[in-house]
Each structure stands twice: as C-alpha cells, then as structure tokens.
Amino acid sequence: MKFVDEFRDPRLIRAAAEEIRRLADPDRHYRIMEVCGGHTHSIYRHGIQNLLPPNIEFIHGPGCPVCVLPMGRVDDGLSLAERPGVILTAFGDMMRVPGTRGSPLEYQARGADIRMVYSPLDALKLAQENPDRQVVFFAIGFETTAPSTAVTLMRAKALGVKNFSVFCNHVLIVPAIRAILDSPDMRLDGFIGPGHVSTVIGCRPYQFVARDYGKPIVISGFEPLDILQSTIMILRQLREGRAEVENQYSRVVPWNGNPAALRAMAEVFELRPYFEWRGLGFISQSALKLSAAYAEWDAEVRFELPGVRVTDPKAAQCGEVLKGVLRPDQCKLFARDCTPEHPVGALMVSSEGACAAYYHYVHRVGAVGR
Amino acid sequence: MATPIPSVIRFDDPQIELVHGAGGKATRRLIETLFVPALANEALAALADGAVLEAGGLRLAITTDAFVVKPLRFPGGSIGELAVNGTVNDLAVSGAKPLGLVAAFIIEAGLPGDVLRSEVETMARAAARAGVAVVGGDTKVVEHGKADGLYIATTGLGLVDPRLRLGADQVRPGDRILLSGPIGDHGITVLLARGELDLEADLESDTRPVTPFVEALIDAAGAGVRWMRDPTRGGVASALNELARDARLGVLLYEEAVPVRDVVRGACEILGLDPLYIACEGQFLAVVDSAVADAALEAVRGVPGGELAAIVGEVRAEPAGTLLAVTSYGGMRVVDMLVGDPLPRIC
Numbered sequence: 119m120k121f122v123d124e125f126r127d128p129r130l131i132r133a134a135a136e137e138i139r140r141l142a143d144p145d146r147h148y149r150i151m152e153v154c155g156g157h158t159h160s161i162y163r164h165g166i167q168n169l170l171p172p173n174i175e176f177i178h179g180p181g182c183p184v185c186v187l188p189m190g191r192v193d194d195g196l197s198l199a200e201r202p203g204v205i206l207t208a209f210g211d212m213m214r215v216p217g218t219r220g221s222p223l224e225y226q227a228r229g230a231d232i233r234m235v236y237s238p239l240d241a242l243k244l245a246q247e248n249p250d251r252q253v254v255f256f257a258i259g260f261e262t263t264a265p266s267t268a269v270t271l272m273r274a275k276a277l278g279v280k281n282f283s284v285f286c287n288h289v290l291i292v293p294a295i296r297a298i299l300d301s302p303d304m305r306l307d308g309f310i311g312p313g314h315v316s317t318v319i320g321c322r323p324y325q326f327v328a329r330d331y332g333k334p335i336v337i338s339g340f341e342p343l344d345i346l347q348s349t350i351m352i353l354r355q356l357r358e359g360r361a362e363v364e365n366q367y368s369r370v371v372p373w374n375g376n377p378a379a380l381r382a383m384a385e386v387f388e389l390r391p392y393f394e395w396r397g398l399g400f401i402s403q404s405a406l407k408l409s410a411a412y413a414e415w416d417a418e419v420r421f422e423l424p425g426v427r428v429t430d431p432k433a434a435q436c437g438e439v440l441k442g443v444l445r446p447d448q449c450k451l452f453a454r455d456c457t458p459e460h461p462v463g464a465l466m467v468s469s470e471g472a473c474a475a476y477y478h479y480v481h482r483v484g485a486v487g488r
Numbered sequence: 489m490a491t492p493i494p495s496v497i498r499f500d501d502p503q504i505e506l507v508h509g510a511g512g513k514a515t516r517r518l519i520e521t522l523f524v525p526a527l528a529n530e531a532l533a534a535l536a537d538g539a540v541l542e543a544g545g546l547r548l549a550i551t552t553d554a555f556v557v558k559p560l561r562f563p564g565g566s567i568g569e570l571a572v573n574g575t576v577n578d579l580a581v582s583g584a585k586p587l588g589l590v591a592a593f594i595i596e597a598g599l600p601g602d603v604l605r606s607e608v609e610t611m612a613r614a615a616a617r618a619g620v621a622v623v624g625g626d627t628k629v630v631e632h633g634k635a636d637g638l639y640i641a642t643t644g645l646g647l648v649d650p651r652l653r654l655g656a657d658q659v660r661p662g663d664r665i666l667l668s669g670p671i672g673d674h675g676i677t678v679l680l681a682r683g684e685l686d687l688e689a690d691l692e693s694d695t696r697p698v699t700p701f702v703e704a705l706i707d708a709a710g711a712g713v714r715w716m717r718d719p720t721r722g723g724v725a726s727a728l729n730e731l732a733r734d735a736r737l738g739v740l741l742y743e744e745a746v747p748v749r750d751v752v753r754g755a756c757e758i759l760g761l762d763p764l765y766i767a768c769e770g771q772f773l774a775v776v777d778s779a780v781a782d783a784a785l786e787a788v789r790g791v792p793g794g795e796l797a798a799i800v801g802e803v804r805a806e807p808a809g810t811l812l813a814v815t816s817y818g819g820m821r822v823v824d825m826l827v828g829d830p831l832p833r834i835c
Contacts, residue, residue, distance in 0.1 A: 119750050122757060129816035135817075163762075165819030210759075210831035223828070227506050236685045236832065263834065458530065458827045459513055468761075469833065479821040 125341030126164075134346035135169040150352055151442055152310040153295060154468025155182030156340050162479035164342040166310025174349065178444030178465075179471030180294045181312055183259045184211050185464040185471040186395045187287055190426040192217040195256045195285050195425055198417065199230040205248065206232045207241035207254040209263075215467050218428055219481050238270035238284070245282035246275075254417045255284045262314040264288040264378035268386035281347040285417040286407050289393065291315050292323050293404035297395075299331045303443050308347065308352040309338040313367050320355060320385075321363050325364045327359040340366040361456035386412050395428075397465035398437035439472055446476035453477060491671030494525045497637030497717055499668040511722030512826030516730070534655060537717055540648055547648035549584035551575060554641040560603065562681035562830030564673075564692025567640055568607035570769060572614035572622075573695050574720065576642040580702040581716035581772050583654050586620040593627045596635040607638065618697035620644070650712050656734030658805045664781035665739065665801035666774045668701050668788055669694070671724055672752040675766035675830075680755070685832065687758065689751045696770035701788050701797075705774060708787030712777035722826050725764040727768060727773055728801070728811045731823045738804040741823065743813045747796045764813075765826050775803060 133428035142148060152158055154420070158178045161167060167176060171205035180186055194488055196217045211223045213234055226232045233242050238255050245253035257267045267284060274282045290310055298304060311324055316337045327335045338348035348366045355362060386409060393405030410414040417423075430436060434451055438444040446452055446465065456462035458474050465473035497523035504810050507514040524532055529540040555571045571591060579586045590609065595604065615622050622642075626778035673694040680687055698718060706713055715735075719727040724746065732739045741764075748756075748763045776784045782798055788797040811823045 119753050122753070123612070126815075126817075127816070131817040136757050162821060164815065165813075165821045168820050169818055190803075209834040213831050214828060224503075224505055234684065236687075236834065240684070240686065259834075341815075372554065459507075478824045 121166065122341065125186050125339070125343040126205050127343065129186040129347060130343055131169070134343060134350060136297070137350050138174065138346065138353060139171050140199060141357060142171055143357075144171075144173065144218065146173065146377045148307050148356070149177050149305055149442060150174065150308050150310060150349065151177040151298070151306050152180045152338075152345070153179035153181045154310075154312040154315065155316065155468065157310055157338065157345060158182070158472055159470045160340045160342070162475040166342055166345055169346070170349070177306060178439070178446075178475070179309075180298065180395065180398060180440050181291060181315070182428075182465070182468050182470040183263075183289065184215050184468040186294070186397065187215070187258060188216065188394045188396045189428040189430070189463070190219060190394075190471075191287055193426040193428065196222065196225055196230075198254050198285065198421060199225055201252075201421070203250070204231065204252045204254060205244060206230070206254050206256060207244060208232065209236075209258065210234050211468060212256055212258060216386075237415045238267050239273070242270050242274055242282055243278060245279050248279075249281060251281060254281050255282070256287070257284050258287045260289055260291050260312070261318040261383070264387065265318060265376070265382050265468075268382040270417055271386045272382065272410070273399070273407075274415055275412065278294050280414075281486055283415050283417040284363070284408065287328050288386075288387065288406040289395070290404055290406070293401050294395065294398065295324070296326060297398055297401050298441055299327065299333070301441050303441060306333065306442060307356060308333050310348050311335045311363070313337065315370065315380060316367065316371045317374070318376050318379045321365050321371065321373050324363045328363055330336050332361045334361050334364070336364045339370065358437045359439040385409075396430065397440045399437070411433065427432060427485050428462070431462055436465050439465055447471040449473070489693050489723060495522075495528050497525050499520055507828040510826065510829045511707045511726055512828060513722070514635050514828070516825065535730070536582060536655065537578040538584065538644075538646070540582065547647050547650070548645040549579050550643070551578040552580065552641065553578060554639060556636065556639050557678060558636050559681055560607070560637055562693055564677060564696040565769070566607060566610055567638060569609035569614045569695050569709045571640040571642045572611050572618060572620075573697050573769060574627050575642040576618040576620060576697045576699060577718045577770075579644045579646035579666055580697070581700045581718050582646065582789040583652040583702075583716065583805055584647065584648045584714070585708070586618065586644055586646045586699070588621050588623040589615065589644045590624040590640050591640060592621055594635055594639040595627065595629045596632060596637050597629055598632045599637050602703070604638065604789050610826045618699060650707055651706065652713060653711065654713065654715055656731060659731065659737060659775050659803055660714070661736040661737060661774045661803055661805040662674075663803040664778050665728070665741070665803070666705070666776055666781065666788065666797050667724065667746065667753065667775075667798055667800045668698060668771045668794060669717065669770050670747040670749045670752070671771060672748060672756065672763040672766035674769040675723070676752050676755045685759070687755065689755055691749070692753075694768055694770035696793070698770060698772045700791050701774065701794050704787040704791045704794070705776075705784050709776050709780040709784040712780035712784070714773055714777065715775040716780035717773050719768050719771060721767050723763070723765040724773065725762070725765055725811065726825055729823070731775065733809050735803070736808045738809075739811045740802060740804055741811060741813045742802040743815050745798050746799045747798055758786060761830045764823060765830050778802075
C-alpha cells in the first residue's frame with residue numbers, strides 16, 4: 119500500500135537499526151520521550167523496541183488526549199447525556215473512557231443517547247436533522263482536532279444552528295512538554311516530537327525545548343522507519359553536542375504549520391487560565407475554551423454542569439509514568455488492579471496510552487525473556 | 489477431555505454490557521465463569537465452534553448462532569445470508585457436513601413485509617448454495633422499538649468426518665497455521681455500510697460457505713488437520729488467542745503473511761483499527777501438521793476463491809497461552825484478546 123509499505127521496508131528498517139547501534143554510545147543510557155500517543159502505539163504495534171539496543175529507552179509522553187482528560191470532565195460530559203432531549207456525540211476514542219459511573223458505551227447500553235461521530239461536522243449535521251433535540255459534541259484532542267471543532271463552530275454560527283453546542287476539552291501540547299521539562303525528576307535526553315499536532319502548529323513552537331532546555335527534538339512520522347530515523351537524528355544531535363528542532367516528517371509537516379487552521383482556532387477559541395491534566399495536575403494556559411463570540415455554542419455556558427472533580431486513586435502512579443520516572447509495569451497497580459478492561463489510571467484507558475499499549479503488546483512477552 | 493470441568497460459578501459482573509457480546513475478553517469471561525460451570529458437561533467444556541455428540545456410533549456436530557447485524561443489508565450480503573453461512577461455517581470448522589438447519593426469527597412489529605420476504609428468499613438461496621436445507625423454525629414478533637427490525641438465530645446439525653479428531657488438545661508445537669484468504673472484508677464493509685463514518689470503499693462482505701475449502705483441506709491433510717475455527721467476531725487475533733489458551737501453547741503469527749486487501753488495510757490505517765481484530769464471515773483458520781502443510785495449502789488454493797490462502801504462522805511450546813506477531817524485520821509484539829468492539833480512533 120502506497121505511503122505505508124515504503125516505511126515498513128524490512129531492508130531499510132534493518133539498516134536504520136544498524137545505524138542506531140553504531141551511533142549509540144554503549145556506556146550511556148538514552149531516554150527519549152515520544153510525546154505523542156500515536157508514536158507510543160506505533161512503537162509497540164511494530165515491536166520497535168526489539169530492534170534497538172537495550173540502552174535506548176522510549177519514555178511515553180502525555181500526547182494521548184483521552185489519557186490526560188480528568189475523570190471529572192468525563193463525568194461532566196456524561197451528565198449532559200442524562201438530560202432529556204440531549205444527544206451527546208463523541209469520537210470513538212472517548213467511547214470506552216470510564217467516568218465514575220461508567221463509560222459512554224455503558225451509558226449508551228443503559229439508554230443514554232450517545233452517538234459516535236467521525237468528525238464534529240457530523241455532530242452539526244445531526245443537530246440540523248434533529249431540530250427539536252440539543253446536540254452536544256464532546257470535543258477532545260490537541261491542536262490536531264481543535265481546528266475541525268473551530269471550523270464546525272464557525273459553520274454553526276454562519277448557519278444559525280441554535281441546538282448545537284460544544285463541550286470543549288481541547289488541550290495544547292507545548293505547555294505539557296514544558297511541564298514535563300520543568301518537573302524536578304525529569305531525566306530525558308531528547309524528544310520525538312508530535313507529528314499530527316505539528317501539521318497544524320508547525321515546528322517553531324518547539325524551539326524553547328532546544329534553546330531553553332538544551333534538548334534535541336525531532337518532529338516525526340508514525341511508521342516504523344519514521345521513528346527509527348528520528349531516533350538517528352536525535353542520537354546524531356547528542357553525539358555532535360547540538361540541540362535543535364529538526365523535522366523528519368517534512369512530507370506532511372510544514373515548518374510554519376497550517377495558517378488557515380491556526381486562524382480558525384484563533385477566531386473560535388481563547389486560552390483557559392489553567393486546566394487540570396490527569397497525571398500531571400493543573401497546568402496554566404494549557405487548554406482552550408470557546409471565545410466570547412461563540413459563548414452561545416459553549417455547552418459549559420448553555421448547560422449547568424456539575425463541575426465534578428475526581429481525584430485518581432493515590433496508588434495509581436500515572437504522573438510518574440507520564441514523566442518517564444517509572445515504566446508502566448513498575449506501577450503498583452499495573453495489570454493487577456488496573457487493566458484495559460477496568461482502567462484505574464488514565465494511561466490504561468486508550469490504546470495510545472502508555473500503560474494500555476504496554477499491557478497489550480509487551481507485558482506477557484516477559485515469558486520469552488524479552 | 490483431559491481438562492477438568494469447572495463447576496463453581498465465579499461470574500460476578502454487576503451488569504451485562506455491550507462488551508460481553510463483543511467476542512473478546514468479557515465474552516470469554518462470561519462463558520468460562522458462568523455458562524461452562526453452570527451447565528457443566530464435556531461437550532461444552534471443549535469450547536469449540538460446535539459441540540460434538542456421539543450417538544449410535546456416529547459423531548454429530550451441533551451449533552447455534554444468533555445474528556443481530558445492523559444494517560440488515562450491506563454490500564455483498566445481508567442478515568439472511570449470514571445466518572445460513574455462519575452456522576454452516578461453524579459446522580464446517582467442526583469437521584462436519586451439514587445435515588440441516590433450523591431458524592428462529594425475532595421480528596420487530598413494523599418491519600416491512602418486503603424486507604422479511606427478501607431475507608427469507610436470500611436464506612433459501614444461501615442454503616441451496618451451501619447444500620443444506622432449512623428444516624424448521626420459530627417466529628416471534630416483538631413490540632416496535634424492541635429489536636433492530638430483524639434478528640435471526642440458526643441452529644445446525646452436521647455429521648463429523650470420521651477421519652478427524654479436532655481440538656486444541658490435538659495441537660502440537662511445530663504445527664502450521666493455515667488461513668483461507670484475506671481478512672477483515674466483512675467487518676469493514678459493515679462498519680462503512682452503517683454510514684456513520686462518511687467513508688466509502690469498493691469492498692464487499694466475504695460471507696460464503698467455507699465447506700468446499702474445508703473438504704479440500706481434509707481430503708489433502710486427513711488427520712493432519714488438528715483444529716479449525718472461523719474468525720468471525722473478534723477476528724483472527726481472538727481465534728488464535730483462544731487456540732493459544734486452550735492448547736496451552738504459544739502461537740506465532742507471521743504478520744506480513746496474513747492476506748489483507750489494500751482497501752481493508754487503508755480503512756484500518758485511517759480508522760486506527762487492526763485488521764487482525766476485524767470480523768470475517770467467509771474464512772477459516774486451521775492448524776495442520778507441518779508434514780502436510782504444503783499439501784493442505786495447495787488443496788485450499790485449488791478451490792476457486794481460495795487462491796489467497798496462506799500459511800500465516802506456527803505453533804510453539806513457548807510462551808504458553810500467548811499469541812505473538814513477528815515482522816520480517818524482527819519486530820515482535822503480543823497480540824492480546826480484544827477488550828471490546830473495535831472503535832475508530834480519531835485523535
């Protein structure tokens with residue numbers, strides 16, 4: 119298949135793995151954080167860790183929008199589905215994320231009108247088709263999905279669709295990376311930078327990582343060869359004593375991002391003063407809300423939300439795993455009290471979450487000595 | 489059966505959720521901790537696609553399956569065709585020639601008569617194609633809003649081929665895994681036919697009877713066929729996980745050898761799905777003795793529609809109970825059982 123098979127070519131992959139072995143200093147342990155959940159998933163899905171020498175370790179970052187969403191926000195969103203006349207819409211990613219009283223799928227099974235959509239525009243269409251119902255879109259995601267929410271809201275406003283609103287949970291990647299870099303137990307050597315997010319924001323916003331913190335960051339694609347090549351670029355920087363923003367994913371990511379998408383976001387959203395991230399706590403200016411001009415379509419304005427706060431169980435060590443201090447299987451709850459079927463912590467929720475990926479793809483291979 | 493039959497009911501899930509019907513871990517838990525111990529008997533404990541009963545020196549396979557597909561019609565098939573082929577295939581992978589089917593119809597009041605007529609006619613055609621008769625049935629009509637138009641449950645009885653002794657306990661390290669053709673066609677077709685994703689693809693369900701392929705396989709490999717399963721709900725990954733668990737052996741899947749059509753791969757890449765978990769309705773998996781694996785493959789490929797059959801893996805002693813996928817460049821991962829229905833990932 120075009121644009122996939124080329125990046126899974128066994129010959130090229132073996133050559134890249136060889137180059138990594140050549141570049142890595144055997145006396146040094148490298149800790150490289152892949153920020154994005156898509157990369158985490160790909161690393162496990164393709165068994166990339168097996169191709170690398172043991173002194174290169176991938177640390178799984180916070181770039182999984184479902185994982186960093188606090189349970190209280192899930193409860194708030196689900197409370198909308200319990201109101202008469204409301205149709206709650208959400209991406210497939212959200213459908214299994216547990217709130218205090220169950221996941222959207224479980225609410226649906228109990229009779230709540232929750233529908234899975236592929237795009238917020240589908241939710242808007244649903245509102246137009248059901249003028250006597252309130253249709254709410256449960257918006258999640260980083261800068262990757264925020265532009266499509268923005269465009270949908272612009273269209274809702276232009277068409278005057280009054281029975282549509284957005285429960286906005288869009289978050290920003292740069293404040294999260296900064297929070298990780300500022301954390302006192304941070305021990306990272308470099309970053310594999312987000313691919314999809316960067317198609318929107320470009321490469322410039324990451325310059326502080328290199329300039330202020332002296333860490334290499336390479337924006338990367340998602341195929342095995344992309345990730346290996348990005349690892350090579352990071353190792354080269356470390357070897358040559360450089361710290362720069364480099365773009366391995368230039369076939370998709372323009373240096374300056376997507377100006378039209380950024381304009382739409384600027385039109386519709388404004389920064390929240392602070393927002394809670396599951397596992398990381400409150401981070402200032404790290405999330406988006408609807409701007410005053412769009413308040414009419416803001417579900418948090420239209421409906422009285424309980425504003426639930428739910429603290430994660432103390433025993434769950436999600437924050438430590440997110441910051442790379444612990445490996446998923448080093449958490450006390452991993453695979454015992456916390457499993458993909460019954461997730462306790464955030465990272466077990468989505469298949470892009472570090473713990474769920476580790477659980478599905480790695481943890482039993484211990485039996486064969488890997 | 490060497491396996492002791494559990495008799496203590498350990499099922500304590502507070503409520504039945506959709507996930508209990510998705511063919512993954514929760515379904516397995518429901519079966520193993522409730523149905524098997526509560527109904528405890530040897531034929532059930534084998535947990536095969538069909539149960540084998542002995543009577544008058546004959547070995548009979550019996551199986552049942554309920555069909556609740558939405559939409560009722562989709563490219564390449566419909567609920568009526570699935571209801572016949574699904575049960576015929578469960579008999580086929582039990583090593584049995586179908587003797588007859590019975591069908592139960594649960595119909596929602598308000599279903600257009602044309603729709604029912606069309607499905608019953610479809611069933612007649614599918615039964616003729618599979619060489620089996622529908623010899624009885626039952627009809628129930630429920631209130632409007634209580635069923636998605638039409639549910640069909642079919643039960644099939646078949647005569648087991650005397651040359652065969654199938655079961656996970658027959659599987660040995662070194663055995664090969666044969667797959668009859670490309671996977672995921674049915675699941676992706678139905679997902680797209682629901683029209684919720686605004687994606688279109690030139691793709692049809694693979695629903696068909698697998699009987700001719702299984703017959704060719706048995707003629708070529710005889711008692712060298714150890715185990716068979718049709719990878720419907722939960723896909724190849726779930727079927728092979730069950731094999732690994734039931735046989736207490738390791739299963740190694742050569743990921744690149746698994747045939748997947750480009751259009752299915754493309755849809756899966758876009759939707760963040762893994763084809764290994766997507767349902768097939770016209771394929772089967774067989775574990776065959778390595779000595780006859782080549783002959784078995786050739787035989788299945790020789791049947792029209794079997795050209796893309798492949799040897800996709802092997803059985804190993806270790807790691808017991810685990811399905812591993814390996815890539816040609818040395819990557820390796822555990823392929824776990826599905827937690828729930830595959831859902832598209834967007835962000």
